Amino acid sequence: MISVIKIVEDTTVDGPGFRTTVYAAGCPNACPGCHNPQSWDIRAGRMMSTEDIMKVIRADEFADVTFSGGDPMYQPEGFAELAEAVKRETGKNIWCYTGYKFECLQRNQRQLRLLKSIDVLVDGPYIEAQQDRDALFRGSRNQRLIDVQASLREKKVVLYAQ
DSSP states (O other), X not given: OEEEEEEEEEESSSSSSSEEEEEESOOSXXXXXXXXXXXXXXXXXXXXXXXXXXXXXXXXXXXXXXXXSSOGGGSHHHHHHHHHHHHHHTOXXXXXXXXXXXXXXXXXXXXXXXXXXXXXXXXXXXXXXGBOTXXXXXXXXTOEEEEHHHHHHHTSOOBOOO
């Protein structure tokens, strides 16, 4: 089960092409200037099963998937189960936004399980002083677009080639 704020279909702002974005409830980072502070409280969402979310993802057959929030890495078990189902059933590309750094996530076994099914990770907290409206799919310049599978293979951060 995952606490979800909302699911938005056919969005084009959370990664390349059309995407179904699952917005997680719960975020411990509380970044000043966050565009979604209503998502910080995990109790603000509604509990949804993997199957309920998969029904929405399957119905949007031409859209890839993005996990945003809140912070999906705050609920790693539920999002790992969902990501594994997405890959197994649809093979869709998955992007994930998190305030955590990749280097920290790969040391946590629960979060590493989720990373193993993610294609691109947008990592790092939003820093208002580094806001950049021209940064592709990011809110601030410190955030990185990481090719997760290449990074896991090479055991170092490999940036996503846009």
